[in-house]
Amino acid sequence: MAKNIYVGNLVWEATADDLLALFQTFGAVARAQVITDRETGRSRGFGFVEMDNDQEAQTAIDNLNGTPYRGRPLTVNEARPRE
Numbered sequence: 321m322a323k324n325i326y327v328g329n330l331v332w333e334a335t336a337d338d339l340l341a342l343f344q345t346f347g348a349v350a351r352a353q354v355i356t357d358r359e360t361g362r363s364r365g366f367g368f369v370e371m372d373n374d375q376e377a378q379t380a381i382d383n384l385n386g387t388p389y390r391g392r393p394l395t396v397n398e399a400r401p402r403e
Contacts, residue, residue, distance in 0.1 A: 322350055323377035328366040328395035343369045347376025368399055
């Protein structure tokens with residue numbers, strides 16, 4: 321079962337490729353996306369990364385949460401389904 325990871329407090333310039341590169345150091349990334357505003361197309365400052373291996377995903381969460389990325393501390397945790 322793939323693990324979906326929430327990545328928050330991203331710099332506005334961050335792209336899906338940036339997330340991919342950041343998380344690939346911990347294992348195989350199935351998908352990476354930065355959420356954008358529908359009207360302006362601008363980043364909303366957060367995104368999601370999907371990793372197939374639960375252990376690799378947990379290692380990425382443990383290592384990246386609170387880590388500075390381009391001057392901002394990342395918020396990284398397991399994504400929770402929308403209420």
